[in-house]
Amino acid sequence: EAQVTQNPRYLITVTGKKLTVTCSQNMNHEYMSWYRQDPGLGLRQIYYSMNVEVTDKGDVPEGYKVSRKEKRNFPLILESPSPNQTSLYFCASRRLGTGAYEQYFGPGTRLTVT
Amino acid sequence: GQQLNQSPQSMFIQEGEDVSMNCTSSSIFNTWLWYKQDPGEGPVLLIALYKAGELTSNGRLTAQFGITRKDSFLNISASIPSDVGIYFCAGLVGGGSEKLVFGKGTKLTVNP
Numbered sequence: 001e002a003q004v005t006q007n008p009r010y011l012i013t014v015t016g017k018k019l020t021v022t023c024s025q026n027m028n029h030e031y032m033s034w035y036r037q038d039p040g041l042g043l044r045q046i047y048y049s050m051n052v053e054v055t056d057k058g059d060v061p062e063g064y065k066v067s068r069k070e071k072r073n074f075p076l077i078l079e080s081p082s083p084n085q086t087s088l089y090f091c092a093s094r095r096l097g098t099g100a101y102e103q104y105f106g107p108g109t110r111l112t113v114t
Numbered sequence: 115g116q117q118l119n120q121s122p123q124s125m126f127i128q129e130g131e132d133v134s135m136n137c138t139s140s141s142i143f144n145t146w147l148w149y150k151q152d153p154g155e156g157p158v159l160l161i162a163l164y165k166a167g168e169l170t171s172n173g174r175l176t177a178q179f180g181i182t183r184k185d186s187f188l189n190i191s192a193s194i195p196s197d198v199g200i201y202f203c204a205g206l207v208g209g210g211s212e213k214l215v216f217g218k219g220t221k222l223t224v225n226p
Contacts (some may be wrong), residue, residue: 040218042202042216044216045213058213090156090157096212101145101147105158107156108154108156
């Protein structure tokens, strides 16, 4: 089954404790992206990657890091989480190219930073 | 940067009614997408529009890509309880950036 998986689905942590949210896709997609979703603000892009070793900032990259060492994986790293990073996070992937805009989303990771 | 204005923000309707929502922007987009997000899940693509003026249907859903390329609408006919959720529009920025810009969503509630 074609899918994007994220782990963990739920995470409660404390300020300053480094954490990683994993994302993996099994569709051989070039493009992967991380979003955060907050009430009233919709989906905002954090980082994206167009291929292995190619990453770039989205609209709200501060406080986050990503890496793309393998095509299928795109982990999101919070080196020193803060309460304002409490949010619902989604990983997404899709092919690149004309007419290839069906973007698949993962199930989401609900993060609470106390 | 590019922004999408999606309206209405929320809708409360009776089962069987038709629904209409839209997205507008001051920017031009090359592609318009409509997603639905069920509670506790990630957004799922409903309809993709690739040409100005294009009208596309998917079952009870119909969406159109505005002629000016700055707007799009989504209609749902004969709503049913499982239509409940948040509907998002998204526009693909051209020029090779591959960036999708999302509207803030329309929350739909359907009363049986």
